[in-house]
Amino acid sequence: MMKRKIYQFSAGPAVLNEIVLSDSAKAAIDFQSSGLSLMEMSHRSKPVESLFQETTDLVKNLLNVPSGYHVLWLQGGASLQFAMIPMNLLSDDDIADYADTGLWSYKAIKESKKFGHVNISSSSRLSNYNYIPKTMEQNAQSKYLHITSNNTIYGTQYKEMPEVLNPNGYLIGDMSSDIFSRPLDLSQFGLIYAGAQKNMGPAGITMVIVREDILGKIDRDIPSYLDYKVHIEKQSLFNTPPVFSLFVVNRTLNFLRAMGGVKEMEKINIRKAGFLYAEIERNSLFTSPITKEDQSLMNVPFVFKQGRDENHFLSFCEKRGLMTLKGHRSVGGFRASIYNAMPVEGVMALVKTMQDYEDIKG
Ligand SMILES: *Cc1c(COP(=O)(O)O)cnc(C)c1O
Numbered sequence: 001m002m003k004r005k006i007y008q009f010s011a012g013p014a015v016l017n018e019i020v021l022s023d024s025a026k027a028a029i030d031f032q033s034s035g036l037s038l039m040e041m042s043h044r045s046k047p048v049e050s051l052f053q054e055t056t057d058l059v060k061n062l063l064n065v066p067s068g069y070h071v072l073w074l075q076g077g078a079s080l081q082f083a084m085i086p087m088n089l090l091s092d093d094d095i096a097d098y099a100d101t102g103l104w105s106y107k108a109i110k111e112s113k114k115f116g117h118v119n120i121s122s123s124s125r126l127s128n129y130n131y132i133p134k135t136m137e138q139n140a141q142s143k144y145l146h147i148t149s150n151n152t153i154y155g156t157q158y159k160e161m162p163e164v165l166n167p168n169g170y171l172i173g174d175m176s177s178d179i180f181s182r183p184l185d186l187s188q189f190g191l192i193y194a195g196a197q198k199n200m201g202p203a204g205i206t207m208v209i210v211r212e213d214i215l216g217k218i219d220r221d222i223p224s225y226l227d228y229k230v231h232i233e234k235q236s237l238f239n240t241p242p243v244f245s246l247f248v249v250n251r252t253l254n255f256l257r258a259m260g261g262v263k264e265m266e267k268i269n270i271r272k273a274g275f276l277y278a279e280i281e282r283n284s285l286f287t288s289p290i291t292k293e294d295q296s297l298m299n300v301p302f303v304f305k306q307g308r309d310e311n312h313f314l315s316f317c318e319k320r321g322l323m324t325l326k327g328h329r330s331v332g333g334f335r336a337s338i339y340n341a342m343p344v345e346g347v348m349a350l351v352k353t354m355q356d357y358e359d360i361k362g
């Protein structure tokens with residue numbers, strides 16, 4: 001098997017496990033010794049139907065999905081979910097709470113305003129989203145409370161999920177960048193969603209888990225593809241699905257299960273992030289812009305304490321095979337995304353590089 005010489009710290013599309021990559025390369029040429037590429041195979045064929053079933057079962061197993069919930073595989077990314085959620089769940093007169101904790105939350109808010117009323121229950125916008133607000137002003141009539149569990153750009157993460165004020169309401173979570181990174185109590189949620197390309201696979205496929213009883217409550221005429229009930233009925237095979245992307249998700253989840261599942265993965269993630277945050281704190285050159293208690297285990301932004309040449313540090317890293325560490329333009333500095341597939345050796349290589357840089361520049 002290939003051994004890669006680089007570590008990919010991109011926020012997304014993000015690092016994939018090496019075994020997953022070589023399994024996928026094989027399936028791209030000859031799927032299960034059928035002589036066909038998986039990309040040439042009908043989504044109505046038995047092997048592809050089983051692939052969908054097996055992947056769905058893996059999700060149910062890994063996340064302990066309670067009965068009454070459906071796992072769906074859709075296209076359009078998390079961005080389409082920003083619109084599909086209010087389209088399916090809010091009528092024109094309804095209201096929903098949204099916590100504004102970053103650019104992605106903000107985009108979700110923008111879409112939901114097209115279908116109903118939005119109450120922004122909390123916001124950390126004025127401090128450039130560097131913390132998770134702990135208090136909220138929810139509307140007692142709200143259908144749901146939408147949160148972004150991990151803020152990919154700013155590097156903040158909910159450590160505990162907020163309570164919903166309306167006893168008939170439910171949580172909705174954009175979990176694009178921390179799905180499968182830790183255990184999850186789905187019973188608080190009416191719906192969660194995640195684009196695959198951060199923590200579970202390549203772009204082109206989006207996972208939605210939805211509780212059936214929240215659907216069918218409004219009488220808007222919804223286009224078929226955008227109607228969750230259609231995908232439930234068709235078991236995510238309403239039209240031609242992204243089979244190859246799903247295969248990569250399948251291999252990733254199989255690998256996660258072999259590692260011991262999300263509980264074990266959380267331990268590893270805490271350890272990995274711990275090494276990096278400790279170095280950011282220790283190193284005289286760098287600092288974290290994020291309130292400590294809200295620091296993400298997945299996306300770790302850090303900046304120079306004093307104005308220095310950021311490009312110089314980035315090329316210092318690249319020479320050592322540490323790629324895509326440039327921070328998002330709205331935060332600046334650097335960002336290391338250390339998703340499930342980032343090995344601890346990658347994090348240690350970054351820590352060592354920060355130490356060496358301090359020796360030269362400090
Ligand atoms: C990347 C990301 C998105 C956007 O995902 P697309 O699949 O590109 O639409 C939305 N929310 C979060 C939290 C993200 O990290």
